[in-house]
Amino acid sequence: xxxxxxxxxxxxxxxxxxxxxxxxxxxxxxxxxxxxxxxxxxxxxxxxxxxxxxxxxxxxxxxxxxxxxxxxxxxxxxxxxxxxxxxxxxxxxxxxxxxxxxxxxxxxxxxxxxxxxxxxxxxxxxxxxxxxxxxxxxxxxxxxxxxxxxxxxxxxxxxxxxxxxxxxxxxxxxxxxxxxxxxxxxxxxxxxxxxxxxxxxxxxxxxxxxxxxxxxxxxxxxxxxxxxxxxxxxxxxxxxxxxxxxxxxxxxxxxxxxxxxxxxxxxxxxxxxxxxxxxxxxxxxxxxxxx
Amino acid sequence: xxxxxxxxxxxxxxxxxxxxxxxxxxxxxxxxxxxxxxxxxxxxxxxxxxxxxxxxxxxxxxxxxxxxxxxxxxxxxxxxxxxxxxxxxxxxxxxxxxxxxxxxxxxxxxxxxxxxxxxxxxxxxxxxxxxxxxxxxxxxxxxxxxxxxxxxxxxxxxxxxxxxxxxxxxxxxxxxxxxxxxxxxxxxxxxxxxxxxxxxxxxxxxxxxxxxxxxxxxxxxxxxxxxxxxxxxxxxxxxxxxxxxxxxxxxxxxxxxxxxxxxxxxxxxxxxxxxxxxxxxxxxxxxxxxxxxxxxxxxxxxxxxxxxxxxxxxxxxxxxxxxxxxxxxxxxxxxxxx
Numbered sequence: 001x002x003x004x005x006x007x008x009x010x011x012x013x014x015x016x017x018x019x020x021x022x023x024x025x026x027x028x029x030x031x032x033x034x035x036x037x038x039x040x041x042x043x044x045x046x047x048x049x050x051x052x053x054x055x056x057x058x059x060x061x062x063x064x065x066x067x068x069x070x071x072x073x074x075x076x077x078x079x080x081x082x083x084x085x086x087x088x089x090x091x092x093x094x095x096x097x098x099x100x101x102x103x104x105x106x107x108x109x110x111x112x113x114x115x116x117x118x119x120x121x122x123x124x125x126x127x128x129x130x131x132x133x134x135x136x137x138x139x140x141x142x143x144x145x146x147x148x149x150x151x152x153x154x155x156x157x158x159x160x161x162x163x164x165x166x167x168x169x170x171x172x173x174x175x176x177x178x179x180x181x182x183x184x185x186x187x188x189x190x191x192x193x194x195x196x197x198x199x200x201x202x203x204x205x206x207x208x209x210x211x212x213x214x215x216x217x218x219x220x221x222x223x224x225x226x227x228x229x230x231x232x233x234x235x236x237x238x239x240x241x242x243x244x245x246x247x248x249x250x251x252x253x254x255x256x257x258x259x260x261x262x263x264x265x266x267x268x269x270x271x272x273x274x275x276x277x278x279x280x281x282x283x284x285x286x287x288x289x290x291x
Numbered sequence: 292x293x294x295x296x297x298x299x300x301x302x303x304x305x306x307x308x309x310x311x312x313x314x315x316x317x318x319x320x321x322x323x324x325x326x327x328x329x330x331x332x333x334x335x336x337x338x339x340x341x342x343x344x345x346x347x348x349x350x351x352x353x354x355x356x357x358x359x360x361x362x363x364x365x366x367x368x369x370x371x372x373x374x375x376x377x378x379x380x381x382x383x384x385x386x387x388x389x390x391x392x393x394x395x396x397x398x399x400x401x402x403x404x405x406x407x408x409x410x411x412x413x414x415x416x417x418x419x420x421x422x423x424x425x426x427x428x429x430x431x432x433x434x435x436x437x438x439x440x441x442x443x444x445x446x447x448x449x450x451x452x453x454x455x456x457x458x459x460x461x462x463x464x465x466x467x468x469x470x471x472x473x474x475x476x477x478x479x480x481x482x483x484x485x486x487x488x489x490x491x492x493x494x495x496x497x498x499x500x501x502x503x504x505x506x507x508x509x510x511x512x513x514x515x516x517x518x519x520x521x522x523x524x525x526x527x528x529x530x531x532x533x534x535x536x537x538x539x540x541x542x543x544x545x546x547x548x549x550x551x552x553x554x555x556x557x558x559x560x561x562x563x564x565x566x567x568x569x570x571x572x573x574x575x576x577x578x579x580x581x582x583x584x585x586x587x588x589x590x591x592x593x594x595x596x597x598x599x600x601x602x603x604x605x606x607x608x609x610x611x612x613x614x615x616x617x618x619x620x621x622x623x624x625x626x627x628x629x
Contacts (some may be wrong), residue, residue, distance in 0.1 A: 010377045031295075036407050036410070038409070044412055046510075054394075083596055083600060086600050087599060087600045090599070090603065091355055092407060093347065093351055094353075094599045094603060096353060096407065096410055097543065097547060097595055097599050098355070098357070098595070098596050098599045098600070100540060100543070100595065101591075101592045101593070101594065101595030101596035101599065102593075102596060103592070104540060104589070104591060104592035104595075105589050105592030105593050105596065106592075107588060107592075108586060108589025109589060111586070111588075111589075112537070112586070113591065123311045134292060163335045170354065181492050219536070222412065223415070223418065226414075227417075230411065262422075262426070264418065264422060265419055265422045265423070267427070268415040268416070268419035268422070269416040269419065271411065271412075271418060272397075272415050272419065273411060275400070275401055275408055275411060275412045276396075276397065276401065276412070276527070
């Protein structure tokens with residue numbers, strides 16, 4: 001019993017880390033631009049599918065990872081310039097409709113290029129599972145934990161120690177104030193989408209070896225990211241990360257101990273519950289976004 | 292009051308009349324069941340999009356869960372008539388009320404907050420309801436659905452043909468169009484418009500924004516539920532597949548294509564999207580052999596994005612290109628005089 005619980009915990013932590021990264025990008029984009037990016041899950045899938053194709057050409061896995069991240073980051077930036085930038089000044093409602101439109105177009109594009117097949121990616125490192133306390137820990141999970149750690153450290157460094165990081169932070173606190181200081185909010189929005197694309201692809205390539213990759217998995221991943229972000233209060237980066245990990249563990253335990261058919265239902269109930277009863281989020285500081 | 296009455300008269304004289312005429316002419320010239328069944332579906336979608344249009348165009352909110360309200364209405368009608376032997380008319384009433392109550396529960400909390408929360412709540416609600424339709428085998432019949440739903444009947448009169456159903460659905464739609472026109476030109480309608488323009492200004496003018504938005508949301512869910520009940524009685528069979536998230540996006544697409552906050556928008560949107568569905572079903576397999584219906588989603592996505600950027604007023608806003616703008620008229624006037 002103890003081993004089974006530990007095993008479920010490992011699975012949950014791995015899934016949760018991926019949810020954390022998606023939630024992290026959602027919250028960052030939302031804070032900076034006020035846009036809830038419903039296409040975020042699609043960045044994850046396109047990253048993973050690109051990696052499948054690149055890997056087929058015989059590239060080493062590290063190069064596959066880097067190229068795929070760069071390509072999807074470019075895609076994110078390109079889409080921002082083509083759509084969000086052109087519609088700047090439109091209402092949040094219009095922006096939301098644009099991102100849902102982007103999401104279904106990207107899903108259709110993935111279907112057109114990669115078809116309905118299920119793909120798998122090789123693990124980053126060779127070797128079997130590591131046995132910890134009687135439960136098997138997939139080495140890929142360790143890579144995923146490392147990715148979360150590197151992302152968080154990177155973001156911390158970016159926000160705390162670089163000019164652009166401080167500019168982004170300033171525009172989160174007060175957009176008008178930031179603009180008056182000469183910070184170009186259009187550039188910030190562009191950067192947010194580039195980062196969202198790159199980080200999404202990184203999450204996709206990392207989860208590929210554990211779960212299979214199909215063209216239509218992005219929607220649910222994106223929604224799970226929203227659940228994680230909502231647990232954390234939608235505008236709190238730290239809360240989003242903890243929310244993601246909590247959600248992963250909860251999902252893993254409920255599908256392992258109760259029923260796997262209801263796995264998705266449970267996260268939807270959590271999201272509805274949080275939105276209806278504690279919209280400020282379960283964890284973290286209550287911080288309303290400034291108008 | 293006088294002003295409101297004036298609008299009512301104007302409407303009766305023009306727009307409602309055109310629709311009524313169409314309603315009466317079509318059965319005279321057409322006798323194909325395919326046309327009738329397409330028109331019934333368009334009518335049902337237009338009823339849903341009417342409600343969604345009020346929610347999006349006037350209250351400035353969006354719902355990604357209207358397929359779920361549509362489905363809830365359908366399943367309520369199906370379950371009440373087949374498992375509990377309710378009379379059909381009573382079941383139809385219940386199929387509108389239940390989604391309304393659920394919308395009230397969801398909206399009460401989320402609408403007090405910023406605008407995006409309702410989008411997230413309806414998104415998750417839609418997915419949850421779709422899972423329940425699929426997994427709740429004892430009640431809903433699971434993925435294979437439920438059959439044997441009786442025909443809708445009022446007294447001894449049965450709506451058992453496509454033609455009768457077409458008349459019923461479009462009559463409801465006509466009454467709805469007139470009702471909404473009057474609503475938009477009433478105090479409530481102007482209050483809704485002011486919320487759309489600026490929530491802060493509306494609050495300062497003494498308008499209870501949260502309450503009004505809640506009413507708009509409940510109203511739109513009622514209409515979706517009513518359309519769902521009618522759908523169940525029309526098809527007499529129900530399964531989870533027409534009520535997925537994809538359908539919710541289609542409803543949003545219809546509202547946006549037709550033009551938000553316009554009189555004809557919902558009807559135009561429903562006609563265009565249903566026609567586009569049929570067209571893509573014919574054309575896509577010719578261009579890409581072996582392609583399934585899923586390819587149409589790319590086109591929907593591109594249309595949605597393109598419309599929001601280049602034509603946010605939808606097809607109803609295109610008319611403005613054909614009219615000479617007032618400024619130009621004035622300039623030419625000046626030239627002639629000069």
